[in-house]
Amino acid sequence: MTLIDRPLTAPDRRTYGFRPRKVLHHFRKLVENKEDTEQVFQIIEATKGKASHAQALQFLQSAEGQQQLRRDIDIPAMLDDHDRWADLPAGSVGQHYMAFMKREGLTAAGLVAESHKWAPPEELPQDQTQWYYDRLRDTHDLFHILSGYGRDALGEASLLGFSYSQNHNNGLLFIGYAGARQIKKVSGTKAPLYASIREGQRNGKAATKIAHQDIDALMRENLEEARARLGIREPRIYRECLAILEREGYQRDDLSLNAGAAAAA
Template identity: 25%
Template sequence: MAFGNLRHNLDFLSTLKGVVALLRDPNQTESVYDIEDGLRHIKATELAVEFVKSKPGVAELFQERYLAPSVNIEALLQLPQESLGHAYASYIKDSGFDPNFFRPLKVEDDASYFLLRMRQTHDIWHIVAGFGTDVFGELGLKAFELAQTHRTMSAVLIAGGLLSTLFKHPEELDNLLNQIAIGYRLGTKAKPFLAKKWEENWERPLLEWRQELGVEPAKEYVP
């Protein structure tokens, strides 16, 4: 019992530290992982795992523990321009991102697999769903994720984004609420993104992916 209470307290402190740092600077990516690491063992994360595994095709990936190898951006740029791989590589290169930027996580159970797979495919979700990388775009995607997965971090970041906007940019509240509403609506209508092995079908046209998944992109990324 004492160990459980200690872990709970440490998780709470990690979450609180991440939220405070993120409110100060929304571009602090490491703070996002502090939040999620602190939420990993709570009941809501357990329920989120149960929720996503109930979706068609997702439980099989959990059983397989499917994780894609590191991507070769230059090789993906050689694919046809209409392909997901080319769109992804162009997005990564134009933005100056590192495709392996995410904090690593040892897969020990369903929860850790869920979090790692979400981190690994974050930018793919951005492209297919059509959300930008500014603060509003990120929060729109978080609303999309919340609808699709009930991911605990998504809910916390949305709440933090609303709080930050109320204090720092209250004139933008309507725009933010609209973006969150768009993301959540798109997420409820689309088929499960988490069920897809995107990396095994880089050459497939982005438009075909969207049609299969029932996605009307919020803001289409143009390489």
């Protein structure tokens, strides 16, 4: 069955809404092992409610969504095909993306593999809604590039605030604020960490939905022009916080936060 022939929402798909006991159970496990990305996916699933589902349906039934469904591009394979982007000019989204992924030792396929540890594809509903949720996952590292939030602890937490406003999953906001609290606990910093999360929320709300874009075309745009077109604002409070943390003597790797948290967005 081709993607366009799949049901919009499979009969076996369930939308539970917020399940606090499940969230706390998996959050405790995440605190015990901050590299256990499976717990992040569990939290995201336990907080995926009606707002996320409604946004998925709205996009899938739009002309833009229907066009993307018919194209059915394998986004991780496309993003990891660096030869495809080799001739892009300096300053393009794609050039920034490739430099970021190489510097961080990341691949789009690696994130997919992590998500499959939690839920193998054959166990997920075979519907167009799942394709949409996968698209949110697969565009995560483009969120980093376009939003300006780094992979430092506060950057990941602030990006979760941004992603919450884009994707409407309460789990993202929960982990974001929990991450800021952890940074505050570890460092005792005077930086306005929670304000950085709130700034991420505002910036994500003001911006056009990144996951709804034609990703191939987006990669070829100039980064600053893409940010302007999408209405993405500068993360000024986040950068202010980084400057304060640096003056206090902290470097990127000094503060603990699971980098997989935002990756599950």
